[in-house]
Every structure is written in C-alpha cells, then in structure tokens.
Amino acid sequence: MTRLRNYFLTGFIVCAPLAITIYIVWSLIGWVDSWVRPYIPHRYDPDAYLPFHIPGYGLVVAVVGITLIGFLTANIVGRSIVSFGERLLNRMPLVRGVYKALKQIFETVLSNKSEMFRTVGMVEYPRKGVWSIVFVAGEKETEINARLDKEGDPLLAVFMPCTPNPTTGFLMYVPKSEVVILDMTIEDGAKLIVSAGLVAPEYKAKVISVNGETIDGTIANPTLAEVAQGANQPALRSRTGSSRPNR
Structure with missing residues (x-):
C-alpha cells in the first residue's frame, strides 16, 4: 500500500x-x-x-x-x-x-539594455536576523540617492515580492552595504517565491579539498526518481527488517 x-x-x-x-x-x-x-x-x-x-x-x-x-x-x-x-x-x-x-x-x-531586476538579493526584514528575498533594480543617480546618500553608501532600489504572487510587493531603498547579493537568477528567485521556498535552485558552492585546491561542488534538488526511490526505502527497510531473525 x-x-x-x-x-x-x-x-x-x-x-x-x-x-x-x-x-x-x-x-x-x-x-x-x-x-x-x-x-x-x-x-x-x-x-x-x-x-x-x-x-x-x-x-x-x-x-x-x-x-x-x-x-x-x-x-x-x-x-x-x-x-x-x-x-x-x-x-x-x-x-x-x-x-x-x-x-x-x-x-x-x-528593453535589451535594461538592468531592471537582473539581480536577486536578501535584506534583513522585518527585523534583525530575519532575511527576505528581494529583486535589485540597480543603482541609479536619482533624487532619492542625492538627498539620502550622506555617508557615501549609495542606496539600491529593491523590490520585495509577496508569496506566492510575486507581482505584488514593496519598493524599498536600502543601503548597498545592507544588501546581500545572491548568485541565483531572476527566474530561480521567482520560483523560490512562488513555491514558498519548496523549490530551491541549484547552488554551486566552492569546496576546499584536502590539498588546498578549490573545486566546485553542486548542491542540487533531488530529482523525481530520487524522491520516489527515497520514498520506497522505508517500505524496503521494513520488509528486510522483519525478515531478519532476532539474535
């Protein structure tokens, strides 16, 4: 069953x-x-x-x-x-x-030359220690930057989409030093938001080997075959466990 x-x-x-x-x-x-x-x-x-x-x-x-x-x-x-x-x-x-x-x-x-929403980032929101996914619109010389850029830290226009509908959200201007830029694409970020975190994109992390050489390691989502195989393992273990004699 x-x-x-x-x-x-x-x-x-x-x-x-x-x-x-x-x-x-x-x-x-x-x-x-x-x-x-x-x-x-x-x-x-x-x-x-x-x-x-x-x-x-x-x-x-x-x-x-x-x-x-x-x-x-x-x-x-x-x-x-x-x-x-x-x-x-x-x-x-x-x-x-x-x-x-x-x-x-x-x-x-x-426009092909548009840099709108080419980067995915994270900001601490709604409180410190809690992070939210944002789409970075880019750093542009606007009146907002001219009036608020007092410490040499330019402001980035970021769009914080809502889950599971990324077409609605909040526009915020955040200091560049407080935005953590991610390597994922806009498409992967949209999938992450729409799925409420259930569909995470692949991530190629740099892994240090024993000899000190840096290699690329991929952290990927399980495929459908792996999910099915993992789901069948408990039933297989129950059958094999019941067939073993007690010592």
Missing part, C-alpha cells in the same frame, strides 16, 4: 505541472481569440469554410499584426504617425499620465 501511494505521488508530481501549464496556455489562447476574432472579416476566418473550429487563429493574427505595426513604426512614416498620436494623447489630462507611465514601464522591462 505504501508503494502504491508513493507511485501515485510521483505520478502526481509529474502530471500536475504539465496539466496546469496546458490549462494556462489554452486559457490564454482562448482569451486572445475572444478579443481578436470578432474583428477579423468573415471571409478571412477559416471557421467560415471549415466544419471545425481552429483554436489559436486569433493569436496568430494578433502576433502578425503587432509585428507589422512594429515594422511600420521603425520607418519615418510610422514614427510620424506614432508621434502624432502621442501628441494627441498628451493633450488629454487623465489619459496622458496613464499612457506615459505604461509606456515607460514597458520600455524599461522589454
């Missing part, structure tokens, strides 16, 4: 992430289709000619349309049209603030 339970848990660990991923992707495709398909002319919709529904057609049209807009914006005529549209938006009191903020966020996040 114990072995069957371990097999079920191992299969659940394999199937659950796959099923959730398929569900999220399928929901995203359906959401984009519901937005784009009503604007596609009837004669260009394959559902009008085929006896079955083709999912994802609206997503393909959206990707092609966005790419075409980017291509047109790259030339002089496209830039002129975009500049004219931005001038119109800048004349609207409420709309211009929202548009400028969203545009700056997207340009910062999607």
Whole structure:
C-alpha cells in the first residue's frame, strides 16, 4: 500500500505541472481569440469554410499584426504617425499620465539594455536576523540617492515580492552595504517565491579539498526518481527488517 501511494505521488508530481501549464496556455489562447476574432472579416476566418473550429487563429493574427505595426513604426512614416498620436494623447489630462507611465514601464522591462531586476538579493526584514528575498533594480543617480546618500553608501532600489504572487510587493531603498547579493537568477528567485521556498535552485558552492585546491561542488534538488526511490526505502527497510531473525 505504501508503494502504491508513493507511485501515485510521483505520478502526481509529474502530471500536475504539465496539466496546469496546458490549462494556462489554452486559457490564454482562448482569451486572445475572444478579443481578436470578432474583428477579423468573415471571409478571412477559416471557421467560415471549415466544419471545425481552429483554436489559436486569433493569436496568430494578433502576433502578425503587432509585428507589422512594429515594422511600420521603425520607418519615418510610422514614427510620424506614432508621434502624432502621442501628441494627441498628451493633450488629454487623465489619459496622458496613464499612457506615459505604461509606456515607460514597458520600455524599461522589454528593453535589451535594461538592468531592471537582473539581480536577486536578501535584506534583513522585518527585523534583525530575519532575511527576505528581494529583486535589485540597480543603482541609479536619482533624487532619492542625492538627498539620502550622506555617508557615501549609495542606496539600491529593491523590490520585495509577496508569496506566492510575486507581482505584488514593496519598493524599498536600502543601503548597498545592507544588501546581500545572491548568485541565483531572476527566474530561480521567482520560483523560490512562488513555491514558498519548496523549490530551491541549484547552488554551486566552492569546496576546499584536502590539498588546498578549490573545486566546485553542486548542491542540487533531488530529482523525481530520487524522491520516489527515497520514498520506497522505508517500505524496503521494513520488509528486510522483519525478515531478519532476532539474535
């Protein structure tokens, strides 16, 4: 019975992430289709000619349309049209603030030269001796640094995400000397936060050998096979222990 339970848990660990991923992707495709398909002319919709529904057609049209807009914006005529549209938006009191903020966020996040959230760190919060994971936005010359940097210790803008939803959190400015920079990537840090510490990334630590040479040692998470094998060991030990005669 114990072995069957371990097999079920191992299969659940394999199937659950796959099923959730398929569900999220399928929901995203359906959401984009519901937005784009009503604007596609009837004669260009394959559902009008085929006896079955083709999912994802609206997503393909959206990707092609966005790419075409980017291509047109790259030339002089496209830039002129975009500049004219931005001038119109800048004349609207409420709309211009929202548009400028969203545009700056997207340009910062999607820019290849952006250094936003490239480093994972730790700060002592909410009290001394308790550490929290943060995403370091970088050290930039801002008014905050100019007013608060009194001891030559620059301030780092760090974002402290919440668990299990890393899209919400707190923005803090912490002295650089109080931030411990980690070697893990942003993706590994996000996995650590979303899983509430259950999924820890691999860590290559420097291990000193007997001869004094420094080598790399990897501390990794157990694989699914190792988890299943470790779960089966208690049952195996119970069977072997019961078969041994008492001396």
